Amino acid sequence: MAQVVVLGTGLPDRVLDEIGVRHTVRTLTRDQLDTAEGRAALAHAEGVVVIGQEPVTEEFLAAAPKLRVVSLRAVGYDRVDLAACRRRGVAVCHTPGVLDGAVADLTALLVVGIARRFGECLDSGRGSWATTGARPALGTDVAGKVLGILGMGRIGRRVARTCAAGFGMEIIYHTRSGPTAEDDAFGASWVTREELFARADFLTIHLPLTPETRHSVGERELAAMKPGAYLVNTARGDVVDERALVAALRSGRLAGAGLDVLSTEPPDPDNPLLHLPNVMVTPHVGSATEETRYAMAELAARNLLNVLAGEEPVARVV
Numbered sequence: 001m002a003q004v005v006v007l008g009t010g011l012p013d014r015v016l017d018e019i020g021v022r023h024t025v026r027t028l029t030r031d032q033l034d035t036a037e038g039r040a041a042l043a044h045a046e047g048v049v050v051i052g053q054e055p056v057t058e059e060f061l062a063a064a065p066k067l068r069v070v071s072l073r074a075v076g077y078d079r080v081d082l083a084a085c086r087r088r089g090v091a092v093c094h095t096p097g098v099l100d101g102a103v104a105d106l107t108a109l110l111v112v113g114i115a116r117r118f119g120e121c122l123d124s125g126r127g128s129w130a131t132t133g134a135r136p137a138l139g140t141d142v143a144g145k146v147l148g149i150l151g152m153g154r155i156g157r158r159v160a161r162t163c164a165a166g167f168g169m170e171i172i173y174h175t176r177s178g179p180t181a182e183d184d185a186f187g188a189s190w191v192t193r194e195e196l197f198a199r200a201d202f203l204t205i206h207l208p209l210t211p212e213t214r215h216s217v218g219e220r221e222l223a224a225m226k227p228g229a230y231l232v233n234t235a236r237g238d239v240v241d242e243r244a245l246v247a248a249l250r251s252g253r254l255a256g257a258g259l260d261v262l263s264t265e266p267p268d269p270d271n272p273l274l275h276l277p278n279v280m281v282t283p284h285v286g287s288a289t290e291e292t293r294y295a296m297a298e299l300a301a302r303n304l305l306n307v308l309a310g311e312e313p314v315a316r317v318v
């Protein structure tokens with residue numbers, strides 16, 4: 001029986017019980033981590049389940065010297081110090097695959113939402129019902145428009161299918177690995193990175209955050225986009241240089257943006273992106289459905305239990 005710390009809330013009771021059959025489970029909030037009780041729980045922990053975006057740093061690992069596994073209830077692992085985990089022999093696991101549909105749905109919603117000025121429409125619907133005048137102005141059709149997908153992994157592919165089959169969009173995509181027959185089979189075309197920015201009416205980002213991708217969509221890339229194009233990001237805020245994005249939106253170079261992720265979450269209330277009428281911001285809820293979060297929790301538990309039992313986890317990062 002090992003000590004398992006669940007960092008953050010939101011694991012369904014059934015999943016907690018499943019871990020609890022074999023191990024002692026202690027749930028801690030971020031604030032409790034800094035208490036004597038939290039430090040003691042971490043000092044004995046052999047496994048940690050991380051809910052959400054809590055960073056796993058060298059300092060965190062030093063406070064948990066018995067740790068064997070960090071199991072993320074998330075697919076992204078940019079907030080984990082992987083090198084430090086490797087050095088300490090701590091396995092890192094995540095939850096790929098099970099959230100693709102939910103994130104793709106939200107992405108599609110943001111594409112159509114910004115095209116139809118949905119944020120402003122909601123405000124007007126709850127308020128004056130003004131449909132003429134300065135706001136809300138007319139939206140634009142998505143059918144027949146070009147959707148550019150930066151990063152054609154599992155989620156990018158789901159977005160491509162939804163937007164091609166459902167909305168009649170033309171799909172172009174860029175991955176460093178080049179075209180694949182699977183993607184081209186449903187009418188998506190691989191293009192160079194330059195062509196992607198130049199041709200997309202809507203550009204959606206599906207890249208992980210790494211040192212190479214940080215701010216990789218910046219001033220130069222945004223300036224290369226079509227005047228009046230739209231940007232959607234449901235991946236990680238820091239892939240985009242937010243200052244450059246704000247400038248492009250303010251100047252009218254970009255017509256709008258749909259963002260489920262920001263550089264700082266929760267954002268500073270003064271972040272201009274929260275106040276521009278042509279920007280829709282959602283609070284990092286790409287995977288936030290009952291079914292998807294349950295599947296993520298189950299996979300996180302399976303990964304954890306496997307490592308603690310000396311078996312291979314289902315989805316290992318390190």
Ligand SMILES: O=CC(=O)O
Nearest residue numbers: 073074075076287
């Ligand atoms: O952002 C959410 C995740 O990485 O699962």
